[in-house]
Amino acid sequence: MNSLRKQRLQVVVLIIMAGIAASGLIIYMLGQNANYFYTPSQIAKGEAPQGVFLRAGGMVVEGSLLRDPNSLAVEFKVTDGNAVLIIQHTGILPDLFDEGEAAIAAGKVDQNLVLQATEVLAKHDENYMPPEVAESMSEAYLNKRKTEGGSR
Amino acid sequence: MNRIALFLPLALFVVLTVVLLLGLDKDPTELPSALVGEPFPVFSLPALHDANQILDEQDLLGDVVLVNIWATWCFACRIEHAMLNQLEEQGVKVIGLNYKDNREAAIDWLKKRGDPYTFSIFDERGRLGIDLGVYGAPETYLLDAGGTIRHRRVGVVDDRVWNNEFRDLYAQLMDEKR
Amino acid sequence: MTVELGHAALIMALCLAIIQAVVPMIGSFSGHTSWMRLGHSMAVGQFVFVALSFACLATAFVQDDFSVAYVANNSNTLLPLHFKLSAVWGAHEGSLLLWSLILSGWSTAVALCSGKLPLVLSARVLSVLGAISVGFALFLLFTSNPFDRVLPIPPLEGSDLNPLLQDFGLIVHPPMLYMGYVGFSVPFAFAIAALIGGQFDSAWARWSRPWINVAWVFLTIGISLGSWWAYYELGWGGWWFWDPVENASFMPWLAGTALMHSISASEKRGVFRSWTLLLAILTFSLSLLGTFLVRSGVLTSVHAFASDPERGIFILAFLGIVVGGSLLLFALRGPTMRSVTTYSGWSRETMLLINNVLLVSSMAMILIGTLYPLLADVLGMGKISVGPPYFNFFFVPLMSGLMVCLGFAGFTRWKNTEGRALLKKGVLPSIISLVLALVLPIFMMDKLTWSNYSLTAVITLLLVLWVVTMSLEDLWLKSRGKLSSLSSLSGSYWGMLIAHIGLAVCALGVGLSTAYDAQKDLRMVPGDTTELGGYQFQFVDVKRIEGPNFIAYRGNVEVRSGGEFVVSLSPEKRNYKSGGQVMTEADIDGQLHRDLYVSLGEPLGDQAWAIRFQVKPFVRCIWLGSLLIGLGGLLAAFDKRYRRRRLQKSVNSSSEGLAFE
Numbered sequence: 002m003n004s005l006r007k008q009r010l011q012v013v014v015l016i017i018m019a020g021i022a023a024s025g026l027i028i029y030m031l032g033q034n035a036n037y038f039y040t041p042s043q044i045a046k047g048e049a050p051q052g053v054f055l056r057a058g059g060m061v062v063e064g065s066l067l068r069d070p071n072s073l074a075v076e077f078k079v080t081d082g083n084a085v086l087i088i089q090h091t092g093i094l095p096d097l098f099d100e101g102e103a104a105i106a107a108g109k110v111d112q113n114l115v116l117q118a119t120e121v122l123a124k125h126d127e128n129y130m131p132p133e134v135a136e137s138m139s140e141a142y143l144n145k146r147k148t149e150g151g152s153r
Numbered sequence: 154m155n156r157i158a159l160f161l162p163l164a165l166f167v168v169l170t171v172v173l174l175l176g177l178d179k180d181p182t183e184l185p186s187a188l189v190g191e192p193f194p195v196f197s198l199p200a201l202h203d204a205n206q207i208l209d210e211q212d213l214l215g216d217v218v219l220v221n222i223w224a225t226w227c228f229a230c231r232i233e234h235a236m237l238n239q240l241e242e243q244g245v246k247v248i249g250l251n252y253k254d255n256r257e258a259a260i261d262w263l264k265k266r267g268d269p270y271t272f273s274i275f276d277e278r279g280r281l282g283i284d285l286g287v288y289g290a291p292e293t294y295l296l297d298a299g300g301t302i303r304h305r306r307v308g309v310v311d312d313r314v315w316n317n318e319f320r321d322l323y324a325q326l327m328d329e330k331r
Numbered sequence: 332m333t334v335e336l337g338h339a340a341l342i343m344a345l346c347l348a349i350i351q352a353v354v355p356m357i358g359s360f361s362g363h364t365s366w367m368r369l370g371h372s373m374a375v376g377q378f379v380f381v382a383l384s385f386a387c388l389a390t391a392f393v394q395d396d397f398s399v400a401y402v403a404n405n406s407n408t409l410l411p412l413h414f415k416l417s418a419v420w421g422a423h424e425g426s427l428l429l430w431s432l433i434l435s436g437w438s439t440a441v442a443l444c445s446g447k448l449p450l451v452l453s454a455r456v457l458s459v460l461g462a463i464s465v466g467f468a469l470f471l472l473f474t475s476n477p478f479d480r481v482l483p484i485p486p487l488e489g490s491d492l493n494p495l496l497q498d499f500g501l502i503v504h505p506p507m508l509y510m511g512y513v514g515f516s517v518p519f520a521f522a523i524a525a526l527i528g529g530q531f532d533s534a535w536a537r538w539s540r541p542w543i544n545v546a547w548v549f550l551t552i553g554i555s556l557g558s559w560w561a562y563y564e565l566g567w568g569g570w571w572f573w574d575p576v577e578n579a580s581f582m583p584w585l586a587g588t589a590l591m592h593s594i595s596a597s598e599k600r601g602v603f604r605s606w607t608l609l610l611a612i613l614t615f616s617l618s619l620l621g622t623f624l625v626r627s628g629v630l631t632s633v634h635a636f637a638s639d640p641e642r643g644i645f646i647l648a649f650l651g652i653v654v655g656g657s658l659l660l661f662a663l664r665g666p667t668m669r670s671v672t673t674y675s676g677w678s679r680e681t682m683l684l685i686n687n688v689l690l691v692s693s694m695a696m697i698l699i700g701t702l703y704p705l706l707a708d709v710l711g712m713g714k715i716s717v718g719p720p721y722f723n724f725f726f727v728p729l730m731s732g733l734m735v736c737l738g739f740a741g742f743t744r745w746k747n748t749e750g751r752a753l754l755k756k757g758v759l760p761s762i763i764s765l766v767l768a769l770v771l772p773i774f775m776m777d778k779l780t781w782s783n784y785s786l787t788a789v790i791t792l793l794l795v796l797w798v799v800t801m802s803l804e805d806l807w808l809k810s811r812g813k814l815s816s817l818s819s820l821s822g823s824y825w826g827m828l829i830a831h832i833g834l835a836v837c838a839l840g841v842g843l844s845t846a847y848d849a850q851k852d853l854r855m856v857p858g859d860t861t862e863l864g865g866y867q868f869q870f871v872d873v874k875r876i877e878g879p880n881f882i883a884y885r886g887n888v889e890v891r892s893g894g895e896f897v898v899s900l901s902p903e904k905r906n907y908k909s910g911g912q913v914m915t916e917a918d919i920d921g922q923l924h925r926d927l928y929v930s931l932g933e934p935l936g937d938q939a940w941a942i943r944f945q946v947k948p949f950v951r952c953i954w955l956g957s958l959l960i961g962l963g964g965l966l967a968a969f970d971k972r973y974r975r976r977r978l979q980k981s982v983n984s985s986s987e988g989l990a991f992e
Binding site for chain 1: 673692696699700703704707713714715716717718720721724725852853854904913914915932933935941943
Binding site for chain 3: 156159163177
């Protein structure tokens with residue numbers, strides 16, 4: 002039975018090594034592909050890494066939507082009530098995208114702190130807001146109130 | 154397969170359960186607004202029934218109140234409405250926040266279904282909703298007499314929700330007021 | 332009245348389920364035959380009552396009974412009848428009732444088809460199924476009652492069903508998926524019964540196999556339908572997004588596939604017993620986990636039902652008891668299940684082991700990726716979403732490895748196979764595959780004028796041709812080159828062959844459509860043309876039309892190839908009147924070798940529109956392939972019984988028929 006035992010041991014060792022390699026690889030890939038959500042305030046403060054694929058969003062500022070008359074390039078601004086983020090995108094905007102509504106975009110922030118978006122997502126329902134945006138809005142309100150100080 | 158290896162799946166499952174349990178706590182619609190424990194946001198908006206009357210956060214002070222976000226486009230609000238009518242009959246003061254709606258349609262809606270609201274704030278653009286961190290309708294906030302938000306419910310308030318989440322706190326706040 | 336009847340029927344079903352869960356199990360230990368038999372009648376009775384309850388809910392929909400909150404929330408008078416009926420399972424409460432119905436249906440099937448099983452075994456299996464039914468009935472009655480009324484004033488009109496769901500896809504996709512999901516409760520029950528009884532022989536494996544196969548076929552078709560539906564309904568040409576809800580259905584499929592293969596080794600050779608039992612528990616556990624993820628709100632997804640943490644806690648508790656309990660049982664009883672025979676080298680057992688490892692690894696990787704955002708949120712690391720690159724990075728190599736091993740499948744023998752002999756079988760196919768894989772993309776470059784020489788296409792073709800040529804070689808050898816002996820090959824063998832080729836076809840679709848997909852988003856005014864993928868698209872005009880419950884802008888796009896008219900496409904942008912939802916209805920011209928896909932973006936003013944054009948070569952093969960996979964599974968499922976009857980009738984079976992397991 003000794004050779005059988007050896008064979009079994011080899012197999013076990015192999016499995017453990019493969020397991021460690023796999024775990025390491027998984028952790029690495031998760032890290033590389035975890036798309037974090039940043040608020041306009043965070044990006045304005047420089048808290049968001051540049052050149053890294055991330056998501057950001059807020060309320061689309063009224064009157065901020067600009068379209069290139071000759072292509073599908075668009076630019077618009079989103080706000081969380083505190084800071085404003087400029088987003089540029091080339092392509093079709095989602096159906097429920099509109100000024101005054103919430104939008105989330107995914108892409109990379111360039112050195113001008115403009116989000117070059119490869120994807121723009123609007124909420125999937127007429128009247129509801131994505132939780133991340135809603136949360137960031139109310140937190141921004143709180144921060145603003147704290148910095149403005151005092152009460153009315 | 155030795156004994157220890159056999160227990161491995163169970164161990165992994167226990168870890169998974171713990172993560173999921175913690176995840177439930179973090180459920181986005183359950184997450185209390187950052188504003189719980191904070192004063193109700195400052196605002197200046199017209200009343201629903203009288204466009205000339207301007208309301209602000211001072212109008213919410215002095216009583217323990219429910220602020221209920223509602224709209225004619227919100228179907229679940231129709232279901233919740235009976236509960237609100239019932240609460241009003243029992244003496245609970247309910248204030249409406251008509252969210253991103255059409256004024257005439259909203260007034261008509263209340264005529265048809267009964268108006269449990271002491272008054273309704275008309276937030277046509279949703280600006281107050283933004284400051285509150287509203288996801289949509291219906292949502293209900295419980296304020297104490299000093300105007301501080303003490304609880305928030307995202308979704309319909311029915312018998313079960315009232316008994317589990319609001320009733321005791323409401324009673325406590327009413328006692329404190331006295 | 333029907334509503335109260337439906338509610339009462341559900342309560343009756345709960346009572347019967349409780350009896351079904353408790354009495355036969357006790358009877359199996361005490362030896363009371365009548366107690367053990369009770370499980371069968373209870374299962375049938377339970378099905379009758381749940382079906383009655385379901386019928387009452389359906390009636391409420393048909394009659395527009397808006398006093399029922401669930402009906403009011405999901406239907407209205409203008410909804411066509413077939414959508415009213417499918418709206419029954421369109422939201423949380425109703426879909427749970429569907430779960431219960433299907434679960435009691437499967438239990439009844441087990442009760443009726445268990446003639447040949449030992450009574451002790453069938454009693455225990457039905458008890459376990461009864462216990463699961465109890466859980467769902469309690470969940471329904473206490474947290475998700477579809478029969479709740481709206482008091483005191485019922486609305487005169489219901490809410491609209493989400494137009495995204497007013498589609499043929501909604502009618503078939505959930506029931507198919509649930510048949511699969513829930514179907515795996517049967518092998519689960521068999522596994523628990525085996526662990527309790529400490530009895531796990533090849534007879535057990537033979538009895539449980541057909542159930543696994545059939546459930547698996549439903550799940551395969553259900554997932555395929557979901558992908559197909561997303562493709563043509565969502566409007567933008569995607570067919571798989573690694574969305575948490577998609578993953579929730581795919582993981583049981585992977586585990587179920589591993590189970591299907593593992594149990595064949597258990598049946599034939601008595602090996603992989605622990606694997607098989609664990610996989611049976613795992614597959615159903617993943618079904619339950621999927622249910623939890625979709626309904627508890629821990630993960631946000633476009634698919635997820637409205638969330639409710641109270642429900643989430645209930646399901647989690649249920650999950651904990653069912654899965655935790657079964658894994659504990661597995662750990663305690665495991666040592667009695669040790670395999671008795673050995674195998675070595677490149678035997679079929681070894682290949683199946685590799686198969687198991689690859690499938691389970693894929694599943695584990697997907698599970699981690701799906702749950703990571705939740706973990707990160709819990710640990711306070713922020714709101715993360717895990718993108719497709721993570722999933723594809725692991726899934727593609729794992730599946731490729733699987734396909735390589737798959738080629739050798741038919742040639743391996745039980746107990747031992749000479750490695751060298753095996754490799755020899757692969758020489759000719761690998762040469763053919765390699766040559767064609769290197770050469771064909773050159774022709775593709777010419778045929779698909781926009782493409783470069785695609786490495787993805789080479790790898791895809793290599794794997795696909797490898798599987799196909801090896802399978803055909805195996806078929807040739809097994810039929811001894813005679814057409815007449817084809818009929819003597821068993822259903823199991825044909826099932827394997829067709830399913831494996833189906834996988835190859837599916838992989839062909841995935842790989843080639845990824846390699847050669849062409850897409851353009853353009854701003855166009857009527858009269859503009861553009862070229863894509865060797866076709867010329869002309870945007871003719873846009874007309875405003877009125878639908879039954881929507882207003883739409885319908886575009887007209889004419890497609891030509893080399894000057895010759897191919898097809899006219901009419902994509903629509905719809906505005907639904909109630910609820911104001913906007914929907915993009917793409918128009919697709921589908922052929923086996925390519926899909927032409929056009930969808931309208933937004934109006935840009937001055938008659939201009941944003942339009943998306945796509946040419947997707949071979950994308951249809953994805954769903955064709957999965958149909959073949961399902962067909963293969965079906966053939967394999969029905970082989971067992973047929974053969975058993977045949978064996979009983981005569982001692983005629985050819986040795987080939989037996990050896991191909």
